Amino acid sequence: xxxxxxxxYKIHMEFIFLGGAMEIGASSIYVKAGGKRFLLDSGIRQSxxxxxLPDFRTIQEQGGLDAVIVxxxxxxxxxxLPIISKAYPNARIYMTVMTAELTRVLLYDSLKIMAxxxxxxxxxxxxxxxxxxxxxxxxxxxxxxxxxEDVRLTLYPAGHIAGAxxxxxxxxxxxxxxxxxxxAFSQRTIEGxxxxxxxxxxxxxxxxxxxxxxANRQVEERRLVELVRECTACGQKVLIPAFALGRSQEVLLIxxxxxxxxxxxxxxxxxxxxxxxxxxxxxxxPTFLKNALGKRILRGGEPFxxxxxxxxxxxxxxxxxxxxxxxxxxVSSSGMLTGGPSMQYAKKLVQSEDACIIIxxxxxxxxxxxxxxxxxxxxEERKITLDGTTIPVKCRVEQVGLSAHxxxxxxxxLLERLSARQVFLVHGNEETVREYGKELAMADYRRHVYxxxxxxxxxxxxxxxxxxxxxxxxxxxxxxxxFTAKDAPLLWAYWREHYSxxxxxxxxxxxxxxxxxxxEDVLQQMQGILTExxxxxxxxxxxxxxxxxxxxxxxxxxxPKEWTMQDLELLVQEHFTAFPYRKMGYYQDRHEIVLLFxxxxxxxxxxxxxxxxxxxxxxxxxxxxxxxxxxTAAGSLLxxxxxxxxxxxxxxxxxxxxxVTISGEEENDREAAEEFYRQTGWLLCINGKCPDSRNAxxxxxxxxxxxQELEYMFTPSNAxxxxxxQNLAFSCIEQSFAGLPDQIEKKSIRQDExxxxxxxxxxxxxxxxxxxxxxxxxxxxxGWRIRIADKVNQNTLFQRIRMLCAEQGIxxxxxxxxxxxxxxxxxxxxxxxxxxxxxxxxxxxxxxxGCGCEFG
Numbered sequence: 001x002x003x004x005x006x007x008x009y010k011i012h013m014e015f016i017f018l019g020g021a022m023e024i025g026a027s028s029i030y031v032k033a034g035g036k037r038f039l040l041d042s043g044i045r046q047s048x049x050x051x052x053l054p055d056f057r058t059i060q061e062q063g064g065l066d067a068v069i070v071x072x073x074x075x076x077x078x079x080x081l082p083i084i085s086k087a088y089p090n091a092r093i094y095m096t097v098m099t100a101e102l103t104r105v106l107l108y109d110s111l112k113i114m115a116x117x118x119x120x121x122x123x124x125x126x127x128x129x130x131x132x133x134x135x136x137x138x139x140x141x142x143x144x145x146x147x148x149e150d151v152r153l154t155l156y157p158a159g160h161i162a163g164a165x166x167x168x169x170x171x172x173x174x175x176x177x178x179x180x181x182x183x184a185f186s187q188r189t190i191e192g193x194x195x196x197x198x199x200x201x202x203x204x205x206x207x208x209x210x211x212x213x214x215a216n217r218q219v220e221e222r223r224l225v226e227l228v229r230e231c232t233a234c235g236q237k238v239l240i241p242a243f244a245l246g247r248s249q250e251v252l253l254i255x256x257x258x259x260x261x262x263x264x265x266x267x268x269x270x271x272x273x274x275x276x277x278x279x280x281x282x283x284x285x286p287t288f289l290k291n292a293l294g295k296r297i298l299r300g301g302e303p304f305x306x307x308x309x310x311x312x313x314x315x316x317x318x319x320x321x322x323x324x325x326x327x328x329x330x331v332s333s334s335g336m337l338t339g340g341p342s343m344q345y346a347k348k349l350v351q352s353e354d355a356c357i358i359i360x361x362x363x364x365x366x367x368x369x370x371x372x373x374x375x376x377x378x379x380e381e382r383k384i385t386l387d388g389t390t391i392p393v394k395c396r397v398e399q400v401g402l403s404a405h406x407x408x409x410x411x412x413x414l415l416e417r418l419s420a421r422q423v424f425l426v427h428g429n430e431e432t433v434r435e436y437g438k439e440l441a442m443a444d445y446r447r448h449v450y451x452x453x454x455x456x457x458x459x460x461x462x463x464x465x466x467x468x469x470x471x472x473x474x475x476x477x478x479x480x481x482x483f484t485a486k487d488a489p490l491l492w493a494y495w496r497e498h499y500s501x502x503x504x505x506x507x508x509x510x511x512x513x514x515x516x517x518x519x520e521d522v523l524q525q526m527q528g529i530l531t532e533x534x535x536x537x538x539x540x541x542x543x544x545x546x547x548x549x550x551x552x553x554x555x556x557x558x559x560p561k562e563w564t565m566q567d568l569e570l571l572v573q574e575h576f577t578a579f580p581y582r583k584m585g586y587y588q589d590r591h592e593i594v595l596l597f598x599x600x601x602x603x604x605x606x607x608x609x610x611x612x613x614x615x616x617x618x619x620x621x622x623x624x625x626x627x628x629x630x631x632t633a634a635g636s637l638l639x640x641x642x643x644x645x646x647x648x649x650x651x652x653x654x655x656x657x658x659x660v661t662i663s664g665e666e667e668n669d670r671e672a673a674e675e676f677y678r679q680t681g682w683l684l685c686i687n688g689k690c691p692d693s694r695n696a697x698x699x700x701x702x703x704x705x706x707x708q709e710l711e712y713m714f715t716p717s718n719a720x721x722x723x724x725x726q727n728l729a730f731s732c733i734e735q736s737f738a739g740l741p742d743q744i745e746k747k748s749i750r751q752d753e754x755x756x757x758x759x760x761x762x763x764x765x766x767x768x769x770x771x772x773x774x775x776x777x778x779x780x781x782x783g784w785r786i787r788i789a790d791k792v793n794q795n796t797l798f799q800r801i802r803m804l805c806a807e808q809g810i811x812x813x814x815x816x817x818x819x820x821x822x823x824x825x826x827x828x829x830x831x832x833x834x835x836x837x838x839x840x841x842x843x844x845x846x847x848x849x850g851c852g853c854e855f856g
Contacts, residue, residue: 044079071180098163601681766850
């Protein structure tokens, strides 16, 4: 390392480039300002011939580290975080909430890759990753945070990928803007960069494509669709190797839209590799996505998968998939064919004349993907080296430009908006950086343009700090009570009076209400209320921003809604999933719904009344229970209990009692009576004897935990163990379920009389119970009580059954329905179907969901 000084310089800020200068990879910039030391990103080089790590020795020589700021979750920006965090455990790590989730997924994938390289020593361990994740402070966009004394950090949307951020670091010595990777154009998953009129003294910006202009995005997307249509029409297999994070999601949405618009035929699209895990993270973070996509998720829709677009199961044979007859499209990581399933697919497909590989992103000079692109110019040497083996290339090779980086015009526009006088150009190859830097310097002689190289240190003198715009909110309500839904009209009126036409993130809305910054749990609660409130709406382009609705919009939202029968049926299913009703009755004239149960006296009346009150508040409809028992169902219960011994049956409605005469009394008859009472709520007398059948129910009530709850709740073996930190707990859970056939759809924190616990939601509780041992092991490891949610995801059930029927060529006459008490999906077919096909559907459905399936 050497220093570039000028005599007489008064150093205010100093920048040392540990990686990512005159190169793409290992982005890592060490910044010293006001006695504080920061690291901007901590990436890794993924090239096989270069040292993968940044020059971390410099940090030690410079005295250590106080904070790490991460722009986004690509490995060339996060790949060495566990190493640097282990060396400096007191340095907090700052990134967006979504980047934190994505970082966990990518680093765990990195652990798997390192574990399979027998000739290499891993750079870090799983414990290093867990420890690092515990030091992360997740941030929201446009929420200024004081991270050290006299140091304030604000993150702004950068485009590029979901969760990516530009960082604005304000210190006593000056203000620094770091772009990370950015894109100004709108993509299908996210909007482009969004920064206000900042006034930084120093700007560090990426220049990946600083010497070229991009093709029109829509033109390139149409070209991708045309290529896929052309290849699949010929029955070819199409491989689209794509970066798991960002590019794959764009490709899937392009293909999905093309099929919905009938621009592509309904061919199978297989999604493989880490893409599947990233899709899950996207689905859990809708506010970081484009408005339409985020709202689809918030309404319970599936953002990526359809009947045609499906993930490859971990146990699925990839070679068998390639040998299936007919056309197919495969979207898989890695994007450069350096590893992952895409490399396995490529080994087979490059040798086939009935295949096409479409490259959609940046390719490192030494990657197999670059070798394929070179074949577009060199038609003679058609060979590629994959996993150390040279293979002849017979397949078709195409390239489509779907870059997620800003081009020359976008970089220039950003610098013009920032108007910083000290500019550093990074994240680009040497030719690009020097060409663009020269042009930039000639365009404005007042601008000092630095073209840094790895290992160089640059002291920067700031003679006069630029005055920053005052973002202080002049009007606040100074409320000391928590914000509730009932407070929405009051906040709305105040907002309209003092901030008419402005939009704010939740963090600033909390300041308007309370007069000061709030903790993350407060912000999450407030965001949930604002999202459901008729007084406020998420911004059309950026869901993390809210705006106050106008009077007409509020009046329309508050007007009583005319519910259709289908609307009400879905709402009843949502509110009363835990209640095994078998039928509903609708009474439009009095706005009432009556639920019919087999055994109405067995339901939890208190819980039902609570749900009914909530239902009435949200819909204006009352809901009640038909008190009549289904005596046919009760008779079936009795026959199941006593079989051929059952001789006579009577029932007494006024006493809520059954009486049976049986032959040959047995020891377990008392237990049968208790079980009958538990299921029906009616007493059972046997041969004139009426035992206290309620004992079992009384014993359960005494424990204050229903019998079903006992089965679904898992308690740590060591009762004295303190629960680990929430983020660490979630990381352990994700790692424990990685690679298992079934995944947790949702993790929630709940509370009962014993305190907080974790709730796991699966497609059905029956699926969750398959993993009793694994869940108990997790509970013992993290010290949290864990409960399996007793609800089924009916949307997923219906989606799976439709898909399975379509695969077997079974046409449906109407939408499937769900019978909660039997946990069965009923399917009405348009015509008589092959019973073997129906049996195959039912068997697969039961394996996937734990629920039964009946055809009619």
